[in-house]
Amino acid sequence: MRRVLILGGTAEARALAAALAEDPGLHVVSSLAGRVSNPRLPVGQVREGGFGGAEGLAAWLVEERIDALVDATHPFAERMTASAVAASSATGVPLLVLRRPGWRAGEGDSWQRVDSLQAAVTLLAARDRQRVFLTTGRRSLPLFASLPDVWLLARSVDPPEPPVPPNAHVLLARGPYTVEGERALIREHHLNVLVTKDSGGTMTAAKLVAARELGLPVIMVNRPPLPPGAHLVDAVEAAVAWVHDG
Missing domain, CATH: 3.40.50.2000 (Glycogen Phosphorylase B;)
Known part of the structure; x- marks a missing residue:
């Protein structure tokens, strides 16, 4: 059984957890940083609290035998994304960054x-x-x-x-x-x-x-730039396909 960690807290993270929960060949854990009281909880196993930076996350990935890591945190969770990239590089666990598209000004906007x-x-x-x-x-x-x-x-x-x-x-x-x-x-x-x-x-x-x-x-x-080495998708469906193809 493949083990997947979702760094969550967003609507996209919850949608991804729900979609992956339908696959009996996957064990999915969603991690919430715990910065919001009474958060909306995703389907499946939930882990709350920080990891202790990139080193702590890397150690957790190894200890829990994680096969795939999806960063679906808020687009402004800059430190968490940097930790995810560093932990992925240190452990060899594949990483995907899932970010909803940003807003674009239209006619009449100032x-x-x-x-x-x-x-x-x-x-x-x-x-x-x-x-x-x-x-x-x-x-x-x-x-x-x-x-x-x-x-x-x-x-x-x-x-x-x-x-x-x-x-x-x-x-x-x-x-x-x-x-x-x-x-x-x-x-x-x-x-x-x-x-x-x-x-x-x-x-x-x-x-x-x-x-x-x-x-x-x-x-x-504006959103902070993604760190080098981050593979980005902007749709839950693309993230589901990435996990299944892995």
């Missing part, structure tokens, strides 16, 4: 792409009286909180570490979201700019449609 959260902060600092819809995750809040003339509506699944800055209102919510709901949120809080990461997918894309309809500019943080 996007400015930047390569880091700090670059987004710099852009906002040059503008006066911004009311920001911030959807870059709770850990990024301190970067934006010290900006002058900026008020933040910061949405996240889990609460940020206290204290919450006085210029920020935290909205705890989990997608999927609707265009109607996002429009209402933007209007209620008089927001005039959206700052987000290029996460891709449909669960949180409604905010982009609402921003387009209401004429809001978007500061879009």
